[in-house]
Amino acid sequence: MANTEPPITLEEQVIQMKKYVSFRQRKRMRDFLNYAGYFRASRYGKFLLSRVEVTGAKSKQDTLFALYKFDVELRRILSFYCNRAEVRFKSALSNACSIKLNNGTFYLDKQSYTPSQGEKDAKKRKQNIVFFNNHLYKDILDKEEKLRKDVRKYPELKEYRKGGNRQKNKLPVWVAFSYFELGTVTMMYNYLRGDLRKAILVYSFAKTTYAKRDTEIMDTWLDAVRNLRNYCAHNSMLVGMTSSVVLMDSNDDATLLQADNDLFSRIYALKKLIPIDDTDNMKKDIKKLINKTPVDVCLLGILPSNWEEIYDKIVEF
Numbered sequence: 001m002a003n004t005e006p007p008i009t010l011e012e013q014v015i016q017m018k019k020y021v022s023f024r025q026r027k028r029m030r031d032f033l034n035y036a037g038y039f040r041a042s043r044y045g046k047f048l049l050s051r052v053e054v055t056g057a058k059s060k061q062d063t064l065f066a067l068y069k070f071d072v073e074l075r076r077i078l079s080f081y082c083n084r085a086e087v088r089f090k091s092a093l094s095n096a097c098s099i100k101l102n103n104g105t106f107y108l109d110k111q112s113y114t115p116s117q118g119e120k121d122a123k124k125r126k127q128n129i130v131f132f133n134n135h136l137y138k139d140i141l142d143k144e145e146k147l148r149k150d151v152r153k154y155p156e157l158k159e160y161r162k163g164g165n166r167q168k169n170k171l172p173v174w175v176a177f178s179y180f181e182l183g184t185v186t187m188m189y190n191y192l193r194g195d196l197r198k199a200i201l202v203y204s205f206a207k208t209t210y211a212k213r214d215t216e217i218m219d220t221w222l223d224a225v226r227n228l229r230n231y232c233a234h235n236s237m238l239v240g241m242t243s244s245v246v247l248m249d250s251n252d253d254a255t256l257l258q259a260d261n262d263l264f265s266r267i268y269a270l271k272k273l274i275p276i277d278d279t280d281n282m283k284k285d286i287k288k289l290i291n292k293t294p295v296d297v298c299l300l301g302i303l304p305s306n307w308e309e310i311y312d313k314i315v316e317f
Helices: 010-017 026-036 038-049 061-101 122-149 155-160 182-191 194-204 212-233 263-273 276-292 307-313
Strands: none
Touching: 010 026, 010 038, 026 038, 026 061, 038 061, 061 182, 061 194, 061 212, 061 263, 061 276, 122 155, 122 182, 182 212, 194 212, 212 263, 263 276, 263 307, 276 307
16 A cells, blocks of 8 residues: 555644744744645745755745745736737637648648657657557547537537537637647647648748747747646746756857756747737836845846846847
8 A cells, every 4th residue: 555644734734834934923824824735835935945055044934925925926927928828829820720721620630740740760750650649639639529519518619519500510720729728739739740830930920931940949938838837827836946948049149048947948938939019018027026026036046137138138039
């Protein structure tokens, strides 16, 4: 039988938090734990404790509460811009491909995809094909069918069901994408034919031509924004986060990112994907939050000390 971890009472949780931060009065900590839960709160406590060498001493509970509030507000900001990136990319994918192929249901056609992803390694090539055929493509078909058939959950799609004026039609991509998760759309882009992957970039971004390498870089940006969006949606801790690798645009300074899997690398990818008119607003929103929080964001290593300068150097894709 697997080992199990016994639960601890709220009072025991309060005592445990003293490992991470200093406090005398228990009421505020008790109220905080009663709301946030010990596991979530302790993640922030461990983060602060890991920064003792730069702060010089164990943090007080006020710093813990301020850090938690900062993280909540940062999630709110980045969630908004993740949604902006998602809508933009879904529109680009659905419009560029449907127009190029003159087919609004291209996403249901296997001919629109490269199951191998053009992988040269035989083992990886086989793995990609198996995943596409047994999982991704089947999942796309299942999702489209459920949207059309689930009367209770999707009553607004009644025109695509029996008795509707489009009952014989499959859902066009612009309808399906209103319901598909970003993760599904991201995986679809990963497996689309190379010419379609490039056409999407030309449709949505600044240049008139893009190379295969650009589409591979885009894969990492989409994945970064997807996991950032998931962190925000599930109220996971952003400060100190590490996640998937972000590849850099060849037009950017190669020294721009201190790390390719930290929080700022997510912001880098997000700036690449949001509409150009949003890029200044996102910087202003983050800067405003940093200016009003008592948390020293740069000292704690949440963002680079010169994050504004670096942000401004990120070129349009």
